[in-house]
Each structure stands twice: as C-alpha cells, then as structure tokens.
Amino acid sequence: MEWASWSDFWSMGGYGAYVWGSYGVTALCILIEVVLLRRSAGETRRRLRRMRQWDLSTSGESQ
C-alpha cells in the first residue's frame, strides 16, 4: 500500500488534477456511451414497433 491517508491518495503526489482528470473524463465518456446506447436501443424498438403497427393497420384497411 502506497498511501498514508485518503488525502494522500487524492493528492496523487501533487498530480491529482492530472490523474483524476484522466480517470474522471474516461468514466464520463463510458457513462455517456452506455446511457446513449440504452436510449437508442429502446428508441429503435419503439420506432420499429410503430412502423409495424402502421403497416398492419394500413394493410387491414386496404382489404
């Protein structure tokens, strides 16, 4: 273990801003990708379902 205390850990030998700036932005990027992905997966399914229903209803009317 390299750290005497939590404040020692967070300061990263004086390089805290650089180290946590790296890890923080990486975590943020991953979070954004996962959230966008979940949202677009749901949207794709909803949109395709709507298209399908529309297809069914129009084909029903034309008969």
Place this chain on the structure above:
Amino acid sequence: MNLYTFSSPVNFYQLSGKLIPWFMGGAVVLGLLGLYIGFFVAPTDFQQSEAYRIIFIHVPAAWMGMFIYLVMAFWGAIGLAFNTRMSFMMARALAPTGALFTFVALWTGALWGKPMWGAWWVWDARLTSTLILLFLYIGIMALWSSIDDVKRGDRAGALLTLIGAINVPIIYFSVQWWNTLHQGASISLTKAPSMAATMLVGMLVMAFAAWFYSIAVAFIRVRGIILERERQTEWVKTILEND
C-alpha cells in the same frame, strides 16, 4: 456446431443477446480489479511519482483505439469481398467505441504530457497520427450517416476504413521511425517489458476490461442495427410483437 451459423443475423442476434451480460460483467470485474492493482498494488514510479498512474487507462485506450480500427478494416474487407451482411453491421457497431477510446487516449495523453513534458500537446509523430485516427473514425461515421442508401454507405465506409488502415502501423511504429517526445513501447513482443511487474499486470487487466467492454457495447449496438435492417423478416416481427 457450424461457425457460419453466426454470420446469419438472426442467429447472431440471439447469441449476442446471451453473451452481452457476460462481457459487460467481465468488463466491470476486470475494471475494478485493474483499478485496485493500479492504485493500491503498483508501486510509485521513481521518475514520474504518481502521475504515471494515468498509464492504466492511457495505454489500454490507445491499444483499443488502434485495435478496433483494424477489426473494422477486417470486417470492411470481408464485407467488400463476400458481401456478407453481418460484416458491415459489425463495422458500423464498432466505430463509435473506437472513436471513444481514441479520444480517451488523446485526452489522458494531454493530461500526462503537461506535467511530464510541460505541454498539453505537441505536433509529434505519434500524437499527430493518433489525432488522424480520431478524424478517420469521425470521417467514416459522417460518411455512413451522409449516405441514405445502406448498401452504398456500407461499401463507401469500408473503402475509407481500408484506406485509412495504413495509419495504424504508422501510429504503432512512429516512436521508432521518427524522433519523438513520446516514449517507446513499454512492452513489446520481442523484448522483456521495461516496467515493474505489478504495473504491467495492472495495465494488462485494464486492457482486458477494455476488450470486454468494447465487445459488449458493440454487440448492443449491432443488435439495434440488425433489427433495423431485418425489420421486414418474420423473426424480427415476432420479436417486436413479443416484448
């Protein structure tokens, strides 16, 4: 079992659906383990003090950015040669994640360069070629979204990907070919690694986490693309009605 089975969208859709939780779970476990090793096991570097701990994301992200590009080029080539549907879908599903990792490599590199070199950015061979990699990803995605015809877009994107693939060996060997501020490879296939064993293990564990994560998100994305493109088929209609 025939491997070609999974080149059909319906089978791949079902297989990837089963695999995603495992890859995502693996990514989380490996990521936490890698962070633990990186922050609590790996020693302080005698030259760079604690700033070097950026390596645990910088190097895996840079590897992933290059590797995903090569995988995209591979799928692009297969798609162009054999006109296989899944290949182009895989290429499209991988691009955003490749761009993300390339951006992370550049971002963490800037935050590492500032305290160590005194500059956020230099127009050095490796940095510049990595920036070109990011632009290639963005350019390929822009090309796809600008061409409405799916098949033409697929082929144009694959062609651009293949042309841009020349940039990947340039990135990789840039530190040998040119005088550069960027340090040489810390690990290579031919030499013993020039770093402490625990640092190396931490970096490799994080690299595996990045692999698992990339596979999981690419699978999630490709499933959306499959549904979209196969919407006229009976199996997609059944899926849409049943859940």
